[in-house]
Amino acid sequence: MQAFWRDTTEFLPILMSGVALTIIVTIGSLLLSTALGLIWALMRVSGIGVFTGFSAGLINVIRGIPIIVLLFYLYFVMPELGVTLTALQAAILGLGIAYSAYQAENFRAGIEAIDKGQIEAAQAIGMGWWATMRRVVLPQAVKIVLPPYGNIMIMMLKDSSQASTITVAELALQGKLIASSTFKNTSVFTLVALMYLTMSIPLILLVRHFEKRAGHK
């Protein structure tokens, strides 16, 4: 145990720099996936054939490709096509795109859960599609969407470790580097696991809060 505390004080500063990158990757890809997911979902429910088809197809393609392959593609293949991304950019873009599919399906479920009568009432006072979405459907869908959204946040936090495969020195990669140079596997990976857990706990509490609030109605 004493050895673990000594290792902790020694490795923590290095691991903390990994934590910073983990948070940047998570927040960056969360924002990107939310924006893209909302666009896919709105296209999907637009009732316009081309948009619906495009969105449905795209979501299936994204869902069918492993995140790690998507990351490799962005980081190793895109340069050959003339688009060079930094590892961090590729990580945020890759995770953002990958998760946009799940975000879209979540948003779509929330939108479709809204009573048809709400949409008719909006139409009956002359609202167009966009105003109906913005003023009537989306504000109500948010409540339904939030609990699963919180779960997606937790999954993204953990999946940000996949960025290590394209050299982003986030928490998992920092851990691996320290472990392979010091052979203190137990201390290092226990620490890494605890740090992920520590970051997850606020999110888990947030999900619980969302669920309670959604349950009230």
Next chain:
Amino acid sequence: MIELSNVHKSFGKVEVLKGITASVEKGEVVCIIGPSGSGKSTILRCINGLESYDSGKILIEGAKVDRSAPSIVAIRTQVSMVFQRFNLFPHRTALENVIEGPVYVKKEPRAEALERGRVLLAQVGLAEKADSYPPQLSGGQQQRVAIARALAMQPKAILFDEPTSALDPELVGDVLSVMRKLADDGMTMVVVTHEMGFAGDVADRVLFIDGGVIVEQGPAKSVLNQPQHARTQDFLRRVLHPL
């Protein structure tokens, strides 16, 4: 003011409207009665373009109702609708529900809309409920807010789709008396209803619809008291004397 000529409408293979021709004059109150599934609600929903119709023509003050044309917005702001299940926006207060259309569709200044909204809520007897959310209101109160919301658009006519069918019996009266007041004030109203008492007292004309056609129509008193057609007689007997 509202004219339907030979309107046909099918859902899939089922033809629900088989050539409806009718008109509603300005200031008139027309009640549509008939068995469920007869196409009553569909007529209302076609008039303000919530449903499309397959053939025939619906005109509102001479303008054709076409739900896929941009002109539908203008028609909907002139012809309001009150729904069976109220369909208030649950995330907005009663007052916010009332001003939603004026502010976000007709672009009225918010202060003006608020002022008018309060007057309308007072008119339906709910001045003190302005800041309540729909789930906090009874069905009858919600429906009266919905009527205020319809009035806020300053419509030329209001369509009522079974406005009291989802209400507990003791709450029906409040809603009907608000509607009666509107009728007395000269509002053009088309009301799909099972409230024969209301139809008899308030309506100028009654249309009896069965199987997607108008079986009988005429002044309310004569259709309800001396129905000519066997199907009308049968329907009224069932409604008025269910046992």
